[in-house]
Amino acid sequence: MDIERQIDEFVLPGDTIALSTLPSPLDSSNSITLGPGLHYDKYTNAFTSHGCGHVREPSSLTYYIDGHRLSVSSLTTGDLILGIVVRRQLESLLVDIGYNELASLSLYDFEGSTKRTKPNVDRGDIIYGRLKIDGECQPQITCVNDDGKADGMGVLNENGYLFSIPIDIANDLIHHDNLLQELGNEIPYEIAIGANGRIWIKAAATRTMIALRKVILERAKNKSDINQLKTLFQQSLVS
Template sequence: MADIKAVLPGDVMDTGAAARDGAVLRLGPGLVQADERTSAAAAGVLHSDGDLWWVAGNRRRYVAAEGEPVVGVVVARHGEGYRVDIGSAHDALLPLLAFEGATKRNKPSLAIGTVVYGRVVVANSFMDPEIECYNSHTGKSEGYGELAGGFMFKCTLGLARRLIGSTAPVLAALGSELPFEIAIGVNGRVWVHAEGPEKTVLAANAIRNSEYLDAKQCRQMVKELLAR
């Protein structure tokens, strides 16, 4: 993780170093670009990880941003696709053909309440967000799609981003003790699936309890949960 500093709405970001390196910046939540200037749209801590920049604050509601992975729940179906609750102010649209290998004759049929893992492809103030359950650039699912079985739970937006990044020792601690599958959405929703409901709930509890623990504390917590 690179530079970290507190910012307020209207603060202009110094992106000169990234521009000199030839990187094309990807702006996450809390940042906007206008007149070739990147500025903060929310108060919080500025994070930069490679070419991705975002502001992490104490925001409770998720604000969709293009390219971000999200875990959502299908809440309605219409002629062109589904409406998916991703925890933002508006439900996201999920087109019927936004799946790997989907065609007009071969389309997935999702029931109301189905949990899906997708990536945001449309996010602006003029339209409802839109997601897809595959990577349209590669044509591959890359882990996106319907999440069958398992258990979905909510966590803070800050913890969700740390789980995706390289600062989540709880995942390493869990992985050394038991096999499990996980899908992490930056919208503060996590889906986890382990062998049997007891281990699935154990993994979920460990992740939720890890927010303010360091690597050593995470390892100790996981061992204590397994011992119970």
Template sequence: MSSSEHVFPGEHVPAKHHNLRLGPGLLQQASHIDSSESNVVASKAGVLQHSANRSKWWVDSNSRRYVPAPQESVVGVVTQRLGEGYRVDIGEAHQASLDALAFEGATKRNKPNLKVGSLVYARVSLAHKDMEPELECFDAQSRKSEGFGELKGGFVVRCSLKMCRNLLDSKHFLLPLLGGKFPLESAIGMNGRVWISAKEPRQIIAIARCIEAADPDGGGLDADGVRALLETLEV
């Protein structure tokens, strides 16, 4: 099966690797014949994709409903403080939990003081259909923040999950095109939320308009279309 073949819910996927990681749209199930083996099946319809070394597999489909998967980056909003941690809205059916110690250099005496309404850029550390997701704001291997943590200022744009995947692709035209016009910062969540920041409010508005216009669920503009839109926005 090639990485561009369509799959449907319940269909078996030939995903095998010694360090196998499954992304959105795939589930691992125990084999009915041999309990020591497991099968990978699709949980939603879409295009089957895998990384170059075939260690990571996922189903690419355009949706606005986010289903968390381990190691995915998300933009969340703190909704509640709970003892030694927080509850965070990541746009999923259940709130996610974020431990106050899951930050670079955090200790019981020195930890972040997030408030309700604070934005965070985090990584999904645990995702299971029968449990609430768990988040962390550092790289699990290096224990460094690697860009994760509280997001201050800026603005959050909501878009389709497909658009988020496009923006995470280094070959996609939009962010390099915008970055050539003016300095900007971004944090792209796989949960349909993109945090953006720039020096001037009109630039932030322009970035948001361009993301929405290039979204396959929106105008689906290409690079030339976005350039023409930028001219009308006078940035």
């Protein structure tokens, strides 16, 4: 049974918020105002989060999720992104990619997907995809290239580790990956970097994933040179 989160608690996408005892948003006489990161489902009478952050109540009956969100101008069509599935619908998924609004991902935008064989994707799964439509409308993403192939995109292994870094550092790693190549020559690992500032890593040992995260966060903090970061990586593996 899901635990209902309270005001000022930290929430993740899909968490239920304990606002259900208050008047429904459909009651115009005493309505609730929901800000960024919150959603009301009229069928279940539940309030859920579609973002990461703390539940805030700035004024009576007004609520929002206080967390870092991207502006629409931060990403452009074609950018690779990492998202978290918040909800599965009949023909599509709603995915948190860091925007104020959830992105839509059609279940047919996976390699080999048909009406008979849709992919096995559910809430909490991590998606690596490409931004299909940006701008003022709801963002849309896809997990296939122009030839209908996955090309490395899709649902990522649940045994990986997801974390966030500044967007400028993520883009620097995408376009100048000498550090990641150097570390990969020492210990094999998998990595997916999103232009929305999220990174997913997977390695055979948990210690390796922790060391990789430490090195990447250190680079984000002070942009040390590659040799210093490689030394930090080796020290982290044995400490």
